[in-house]
Amino acid sequence: MMAQEDEDRRAWFRREILPLEPDLLAYARRFCRDGQTDPEDLVHEAFARAIACRTWREVGNPGAFATRILRNCALDALRRRKVLTITAVADFDRIEPLDEAPSAQAVIESREELRLLAEAIAELPTQCRRVFTLRKVYSLSPDEIAVRLGLSVSTVEKHLVKGLRYCSDKLGRRIGRKSKVDEGRSWSARRDHDAKR
């Protein structure tokens, strides 16, 4: 039964690969120091390749599997460029492939996660936050929310999409985790990195 097989494959992706996002993002940043590629693009592409894996049952170490894919994405991105960034090529020799699984804290503590989500919603623009609160806290349907706030259903949808996009990115970056990754591209960080081989 094909549909069941697809569903199993997606379930595997949800369970084993998606929770690695913050770690993969941190790993991807090391390939993007020259600013020619967006690390989020690399992770996005790596997810697409990972979910396509038909032989997922044979993947013994999802972390190593995902980082290997990410590395290939980075290499392909490098090959696609018009101007070859030799710093990035040098990085390939320098950045060790990860053989062990990244330290995915697959389950953040539930109270911690609740706090993170509430914080994310609080950061949304007023109307978007109200729509989102009515949908996710009070479980009102989009139609009911539209009536209550005097909006069209499509506007309600737009606000929900906006709120969801904000939260999924926030969960993917998992700000406030212990592993401190250099978020910006500060000169000093790049200097330290380039300074010694």
Next chain:
Amino acid sequence: MERETGSRREAVRQAAALWVVRLDDAACSAADRAAFEAWRDESHEHEAAFEREAVAWARLARLRAMRPSAEPLDRDLLAPERRPVLSRLGQSTWARGMAAAAVLALSVAGVTTFGGGTAYATAIGERRVVVLSDNSRIELNTDSKVVVRYRRGVREVRLVRGEAVFEAASDARPFVVRANDAVMQADGVSELAVRLGSDGAAVTVKRGVVALDPEPTEPKDELRLKAGVAAVYNATGSRARTISDGEIDRVLAWRQGAIALNGQSLDQAVAEFNRYNRQQVRIVDPAIAGLRLAGYFQTTEPRSFVDAVTSAFPVKASEDADGDIRLSRKG
């Protein structure tokens, strides 16, 4: 090109998020579901993006736990607390990075005084900051020399060799930089970088306004260069263009002890490294001179630059008898 992929990623994630929102609505029709299946079957990119948004949506269901029991509906339940969040702003890595910029010791070696002027010079691989009596600053790059003459009516600095950044402090007297015959006059507080060429110079204005007169002997128009403008002049004339902040940072990367390449050819890059090091790099194969490259390197580490080049291109490196590095084509 890269920016397009970013917006493509966002477009796919938006579409995925909209499907998540629609499918979770009881009003979702069979036709909608079929349309979703068709969209998801288009690519694994769609499939993976949908899973990502769907998982986040499911996790957001936990917010129901925040619902106060037996309370009327409060749509502003999750409004932000009224608390300043300014403390977060001071923590940007940028700010930290800038704060960590190299602090150079003021040195008195290499200073000679003659004929009413004071000369400051640097050796190959050396950088130096000079603070003048009016608090103007000069930062000298490798193998460079300036002669400073402050007189009653004018502050004059001549760039004799190499490259320097001049930060003119405000003063009643005009601040004038001379380089290969040309005269540049800074208006008030300004910052300009000047690099000598064989018969002219390149000028980059980072702050303030600078009036450039390439040939003071000729009654010709002078150029007024605003911040963010770079000008080049030589025997054939002068031209100015606006450049981005990123490009200004690359031009001035040497102040951080770095060379920032952005599409320059291999021979240009090699010439740049050779300014900073006694160990010279030579291209013995004209065929490889035109390779274009980008990257960020330490000025004093030609070896790591060479390693990067040889691992990125079909180029091999060898050391010759006098310790210089020769680059030639591989195979």
